[in-house]
Amino acid sequence: MILNTAKLVGSLFYERWKKQELTQVLVALAEENIVSQQCLDALEVQSEEGLEHSFSHLFEGLGEMPAPPWGSVYLDKDRVVFGESTVEYRAFLASHGISLDTGLREPEDQFGLTLYAFSQLLAEEKEHASQHLLEYHLLPWAFPYLDLLNEKAGNPFYSVLAVDIKAWLMRVSDELQLNIVNRKLYLD
Incomplete structure (x- = not known):
C-alpha cells in the first residue's frame, strides 16, 4: 500500500498534471486518508493556468523558488543543488541498482523523485534500503x-x-518505526 501511495504522492511534486487528472489522483489519495477534503476543496477553486504557474514556480525553478524541492539545498552548507549530499544520495541509489534518469540534467534528490526511488526499493523488496532512504536521505529535510x-x-x-x-510521512515514519537521522540543516 505504501508503495503505490509513495508513487502517487511523488507524482504530485514532480509531474505536471492537468487539473482533471490531478483531481482523480487526489480523490484516490483522499479515499486512503492521505489528503484531506480541504486539499480537494483548495484544488477545486484553482484555474488550470494558476496550477501550471504555481507548479513551475514551486517545483521547476521558474523565478526565485520560495521552497526548493531538492535535499541538497537543505543539507549542504552552500545550499546548492547538485551538492555533496546529492552526490552521496546518487551513490546510495547506484549501490542499490536504481537509476533515476529522467532525460533532464537535474538532481536526483528532488522530493517527488525521492519518493519514486523509495517506491522502487519497496517494489524490489529492499526493505532495509527503503528505510535507510527515508531515515537518512529524505526525512531529515522533508x-x-x-x-x-x-x-x-x-x-x-x-x-x-x-x-x-x-502528516502522511509522519504516519509512515511511525508505522515503519523509523529512526530519522539528525542531520545538520541549512535553513534561512
Whole structure:
C-alpha cells in the first residue's frame, strides 16, 4: 500500500498534471486518508493556468523558488543543488541498482523523485534500503521543506497539500518505526 501511495504522492511534486487528472489522483489519495477534503476543496477553486504557474514556480525553478524541492539545498552548507549530499544520495541509489534518469540534467534528490526511488526499493523488496532512504536521505529535510512549502507556496492548494503530505510521512515514519537521522540543516 505504501508503495503505490509513495508513487502517487511523488507524482504530485514532480509531474505536471492537468487539473482533471490531478483531481482523480487526489480523490484516490483522499479515499486512503492521505489528503484531506480541504486539499480537494483548495484544488477545486484553482484555474488550470494558476496550477501550471504555481507548479513551475514551486517545483521547476521558474523565478526565485520560495521552497526548493531538492535535499541538497537543505543539507549542504552552500545550499546548492547538485551538492555533496546529492552526490552521496546518487551513490546510495547506484549501490542499490536504481537509476533515476529522467532525460533532464537535474538532481536526483528532488522530493517527488525521492519518493519514486523509495517506491522502487519497496517494489524490489529492499526493505532495509527503503528505510535507510527515508531515515537518512529524505526525512531529515522533508519536514522542514514541507513546512516551508506550506508557509510560502502562495497557493492554497499547495499549502494544504504540504500539510497533508507531512502528516502522511509522519504516519509512515511511525508505522515503519523509523529512526530519522539528525542531520545538520541549512535553513534561512
